[in-house]
Amino acid sequence: xxxxxxxxxxxxxxxxxxxxxxxxxxxxxxxxxxxxxxxxxxxxxxxxxxxxxxxxxxxxxxxxxxxxxxxxxxxxxxxxxxxxxxxxxxxxxxxxxxxxxxxxxxxxxxxxxxxxxxxxxxxxxxxxxxxxxxxxxxxxxxxxxxxxxxxxxxxxxxxxxxxxxxxxxxxxxxxxxxxxxxxxxxxxxxxxxxxxxxxxxxxxxxxxxxxxxxxxxxxxxxxxxxxxxxxxxxxxxxxxxxxxxxxxxxxxxxxxxxxxxxxxxxxxxxxxxxxxxxxxxxxxxxxxxxxxxxxxxxxxxxxxxxxxxxxxxxxxxxxxxxxxxxxxxxxxxxxxxxxxxxxxxxxxxxxxxxxxxxxxxxxxxxxxxxxxxxxxxxxxxxxxxxxxxxxxxxxxxxxxxxxxxxxxxxxxxxxxxxxxxxxxxxxxxxxxxxxxxxxxxxxxxxxxxxxxxxxxxxxxxxxxxxxxxxxxxxxxxxxxxxx
Numbered sequence: 001x002x003x004x005x006x007x008x009x010x011x012x013x014x015x016x017x018x019x020x021x022x023x024x025x026x027x028x029x030x031x032x033x034x035x036x037x038x039x040x041x042x043x044x045x046x047x048x049x050x051x052x053x054x055x056x057x058x059x060x061x062x063x064x065x066x067x068x069x070x071x072x073x074x075x076x077x078x079x080x081x082x083x084x085x086x087x088x089x090x091x092x093x094x095x096x097x098x099x100x101x102x103x104x105x106x107x108x109x110x111x112x113x114x115x116x117x118x119x120x121x122x123x124x125x126x127x128x129x130x131x132x133x134x135x136x137x138x139x140x141x142x143x144x145x146x147x148x149x150x151x152x153x154x155x156x157x158x159x160x161x162x163x164x165x166x167x168x169x170x171x172x173x174x175x176x177x178x179x180x181x182x183x184x185x186x187x188x189x190x191x192x193x194x195x196x197x198x199x200x201x202x203x204x205x206x207x208x209x210x211x212x213x214x215x216x217x218x219x220x221x222x223x224x225x226x227x228x229x230x231x232x233x234x235x236x237x238x239x240x241x242x243x244x245x246x247x248x249x250x251x252x253x254x255x256x257x258x259x260x261x262x263x264x265x266x267x268x269x270x271x272x273x274x275x276x277x278x279x280x281x282x283x284x285x286x287x288x289x290x291x292x293x294x295x296x297x298x299x300x301x302x303x304x305x306x307x308x309x310x311x312x313x314x315x316x317x318x319x320x321x322x323x324x325x326x327x328x329x330x331x332x333x334x335x336x337x338x339x340x341x342x343x344x345x346x347x348x349x350x351x352x353x354x355x356x357x358x359x360x361x362x363x364x365x366x367x368x369x370x371x372x373x374x375x376x377x378x379x380x381x382x383x384x385x386x387x388x389x390x391x392x393x394x395x396x397x398x399x400x401x402x403x404x405x406x407x408x409x410x411x412x413x414x415x416x417x418x419x420x421x422x423x424x425x426x427x428x429x430x431x432x433x434x435x436x437x438x439x440x441x442x443x444x445x446x447x448x449x450x451x452x453x454x455x456x457x458x459x460x461x462x463x464x465x466x467x468x469x470x471x472x473x474x475x476x477x478x479x480x481x482x483x
Contacts, residue, residue: 005210006067007480007481008480008481008482009370011433011476011477011480011482012050012051012433012482015054015433015437015440016051016053016054017435019054019186019439019440020053020054020287020438022079022440022467023058023070023072023074024072025070025072026057026058026059026070026071026072026135027056029056029059029071030055030056030057031056032219036256041057041446048429050429051337051429051432051433051436051447054436054447055447056085057447058070058072058076060073061419062077063090063091064089064090064091064346065089065090065091065299065457066078066089066455066457066458066459066462067090067428068090068444072150074442075442075463076439076442076443076444077307077443077444077458078090078440078444078445078467079444079451079452079453079454079466080444080445080446080452080453081445081452081453081454082313083197083313084257084277084287084292084313084314084416084453085314085318086315086318086455087291087292087314087371087386087415087453087455087456088374088455088457089455089456089457089458089465090318090457091318092374092457094370094374095317095318095367095370095371097302097366097370098222098317098318098367098369098370099366099370101366102115102362102363102365102366103363104239105362106362107361107362107363108362109357109358109361109362113360113362113365115362115366115369116134116365117362118369119134119365119368119369119372120132122369122373122376123311123315123323123325123372124325125323125376126291126296126372126375126376127294127296127297127300127309128296128299128300128305129309129325129326129327130326130328130331131325131326131327131328131331131332131334132324132325132331132446133323133324133325133334133354133359134322134323134359134360134365134421135321135322135323135324135356135359136321136322136323136356136359136361136364137167137312137320137322138166138167138285138287138310138322139166139167139168139169139172139310139311140167140321141167141310141324142166142167142169142251142283143171143460144310144324144354145168145249145251145283145308145310145324145326145356146171146248146249146251146283147353148156148281148308148324148326148330148333148334148352149248149281149283149307149308149330149350150248150249150311150352151333151350151351151352152248152270152281152329153246153247153248153249153279153280153331155245155246155247156225156246156248157225157226157227157243157246157247157248158171158225158247158249158250158251159226159228159229159236159240159243159247159250160172160211160226160227160229160232160250161228161229161230161236161251161252161253161256162175162176162229162230162231162249163226163231163256163258163259163317163415164231164253164256164285165252165253165256165257165258165262165275166253166285170213170219171222171225171226172224172251173213173215174211174212174213174218174222174223174226174228175211175212175213175214175216175228176210176212177211185247186393194480208451209227209228209229209239210223210227211223211226211227211228211428217437220299221278227243227247231252231259231262231264231267232262232267232272233267234267235269235460237270237271237274237302238270240274240275240280240357240424241274241278244278244280247278248278248280248281249281249282249283250275250280250281250282250283250448251283251285252268252271252282252283252284252285252288252306253284253288253289254284254286254289254298254299254301254304255266255287255288255289255293255298255393255413257288257416258417259421259422260390260411260412260413260416260417260451261411261420261422261423262422263413265302268301268302268304269302269304272304272305272306275307279326281306281330282308282310282360283306283307283308283310284297284298284299284304284306284308284310284311285309285310286299286309286311287296287310287311287312287313288313288411288416289301289311289413289414290309290311290313290314290315291311291314291315291375291383292314292383292416293374293384293413293414294380294414295375295376295379295380295383296374297309297311299458303316306326307324307326307327307330308324308325308327308330308331309324309325309326309372310322310323310324310325311323311325314371315368315371315372316364316367316371317364317367317369317370317371317372318366318367318371319346319361319362319363319364319368320358321361321364321365321367321368322365332347332348332349333349333350333351333352333375334351334352334354335347335351336348336349336351337349338349347456353365356450366444379481382456383414383415384452385410386414386415386455387414387415387457389415389454389458389460389463390414390415390416390417391412392414392463393412393454393463393466393467394410394411394412394417396467397410397467397470398410398415400467400471400474401474404474404478405476406474406475406478406483407424407425407426408424408425408426408474408483409423409424410451411423412469415453415455416451416452416453417452417453418450418451418452419431419450421450425483426483427482428448430477430482430483431448431450432447432448433477434470434473434474434477435447435448435449435475437469437472437473438469438470438473439471441468441472441473442465442469443465443466443469443470
């Protein structure tokens with residue numbers, strides 16, 4: 001056994017021992033429920049025999065503000081924040097009050113909720129979108145947006161971008177057909193430890209637009225209607241133009257949660273012009289960017305109006321709710337368009353199918369109305385101040401890594417910050433171990449995550465603690481020869 005492997009093993013064992021000792025009840029909870037509960041979170045995104053003993057999430061007992069407590073009694077500063085849901089921290093008083101008030105009035109499902117018009121108006125006021133409908137999850141919202149686009153254009157193909165994430169319906173679970181051999185070759189050429197940098201290098205060499213399923217159980221036939229492109233690459237625009245007569249929609253995360261360092265405003269503006277010219281639906285997936293960077297989301301930030309935009313997370317105030325919003329000429333395909341009583345008006349356009357028992361759930365609408373009203377009253381200064389705190393944190397982290405000569409750089413978009421994988425040299429294992437270093441230091445996020453979210457509940461003291469935990473964790477990995 002080499003010195004490096006001995007050092008690695010000792011370091012890994014020390015992380016395992018500390019994590020499993022301080023979260024023993026969470027580990028027992030996972031073990032007790034494994035045969036019953038089919039749960040992806042119990043294995044994480046980076047399962048390996050090396051880290052098997054740590055493959056379980058902490059089990060939350062309660063949460064408030066910027067913090068949560070697990071069933072072992074550990075207190076954490078949370079930067080996972082409901083995967084970006086809790087812009088105002090956990091359990092904000094104004095959302096709790098709205099839910100409590102609605103709960104006392106009941107949760108009637110079937111009749112129309114009297115809140116639905118007010119929430120739709122808030123969305124229009126904040127985003128400028130003409131018409132709105134509601135669903136439950138981000139996956140459902142994006143799936144519906146694609147169906148609307150296909151209905152409106154009478155075309156079937158969609159274009160998506162590598163490194164984007166649009167939920168787990170079949171058409172979204174696609175990837176470029178890059179072999180493991182090609183990946184390894186790219187790693188050798190680029191000298192990168194991360195999978196993301198060589199993948200981008202490969203795509204730049206030859207833009208392969210063919211899609212293949214990214215998960216078992218996704219039919220290969222679905223891939224025939226999907227084109228995979230590289231985000232920000234001008235060649236992608238040429239491919240879209242070449243397929244202009246077949247494309248129903250181009251589906252975009254304006255800033256990708258997997259690659260937030262890429263913020264291609266000029267590319268997006270050219271994409272908007274191209275899709276508009278050729279009657280291709282431009283769909284913005286704003287699950288992460290929506291209401292975080294600006295009250296009007298990435299559309300307002302980049303000064304681009306998409307045809308359809310989807311929202312969830314922040315928009316639901318902490319409860320399951322998603323939004324499909326867009327121009328009337330697209331959204332009319334939900335209900336046929338606007339008509340009036342006491343005249344001869346009727347729905348004017350054909351409709352597609354859209355439904356869901358829990359769409360417009362009264363509790364979710366109550367939470368959403370409270371959250372969106374708070375955003376509207378606060379104005380852009382809420383996001384601007386939170387963004388500045390995140391910018392300052394990232395600057396401190398990058399000053400540290402530069403001074404310490406660590407091959408890691410951080411980036412941010414709004415109040416979302418992360419390790420910029422395309423500008424860093426960190427292996428998936430090291431990234432996974434860093435998340436456990438943070439957990440062991442009282443900073444909560446999922447194993448393998450490369451960053452997190454700040455909320456209005458995070459204090460400067462919290463941010464200082466986050467900075468210290470990241471710097472200590474990175475130095476520990478460096479000293480153990482992981483960086």
